[in-house]
Amino acid sequence: METETAPQWLTDEEQCAWRTHVEVNRMLTYQLEKDLQPFNLTMNDYDILVHLSESEDLRMRMSDLAAATLQSKSRLSHQITRMENAGLVRRENCESDRRGLYTVLTEDGMETMQKVAPHHVASVRRHFVDLVSPEALCELHKALTPIAEHLRSQRGKP
């Protein structure tokens, strides 16, 4: 049985919007990464520091952190090992579930965070937020919201 249908190609407007979106993402990632380099941090490092610093007791379970930062457990494990060696975080056993581990933000990690955050925020402003009007930013957010919801609902499906 035939299930093929004519492909629904993108219209010019759609294609243009799509390509811009992809391009912005790649270039933006590149710039933000570059602006963090002087501090010897990657965006992944920074993201993890943010999550930890916003968590109760400055700690998170490995699995939760992996889910929150959208990466595999394996990748996170290697990543945390590196950050541990750099003194930014430390592993700590979990009493209630002895399979589990916490990643805990160290004093050093917190200081690094506080030192770097202003620069990173400035970078986000310079390359993104400050380049569009508050109204446009709001429109952008409104447009992305349904997409974010859809994608969240797709996480780890077939």
Added chain:
Amino acid sequence: METETAPQWLTDEEQCAWRTHVEVNRMLTYQLEKDLQPFNLTMNDYDILVHLSESEDLRMRMSDLAAATLQSKSRLSHQITRMENAGLVRRENCESDRRGLYTVLTEDGMETMQKVAPHHVASVRRHFVDLVSPEALCELHKALTPIAEHLRSQRGKP
């Protein structure tokens, strides 16, 4: 002399828009990548096939292709080696500049492209384009345009 100024933190709206943007990008990349996997292609592969198929004589210089796909020459060189082994492209000497090489789309590469494109477009629709109204997509595009321009102007600066 003191050059520090109070950090311009993001407002709640700004932060929310920003985080959504980052999140969408990561999840979207993940989904598109996943939808290409059954065809044994990565987005990088696909992107290169698109660029080549849209070029005159189905060929591009390495440097131009690297610039177009926003990756380092080194990375592209490895990437093309892999794609060459997969039979999708082939390297060809450049007559007018004997330092140079062309990456040329092969017959196989073209067929792969034509086979995969409808699926990829469907994927882009499913996870992005079709989730927002044409008006919202247009707003999105309008909001991103100045950002894209800014970032293009930053390419390879200090």
Added chain:
DNA sequence: CACCATTCGTTCACCTTTCAACTTCTTAGG
């Protein structure tokens, strides 16, 4: 013309990510 800075693309050594296998512990069912 001869020179030297520059460009083109590859390579090497090193780091990061992926994937599957593995250990340890928890938990639901009989």
Added chain:
DNA sequence: CCTAAGAAGTTGAAAGGTGAACGAATGGTG
């Protein structure tokens, strides 16, 4: 309880990415 299914996290090997260094070719300048 005991067992089997499954979750938490790590590990190690293989694949992919980075950045500096390199050889070959080009092209503007004196």
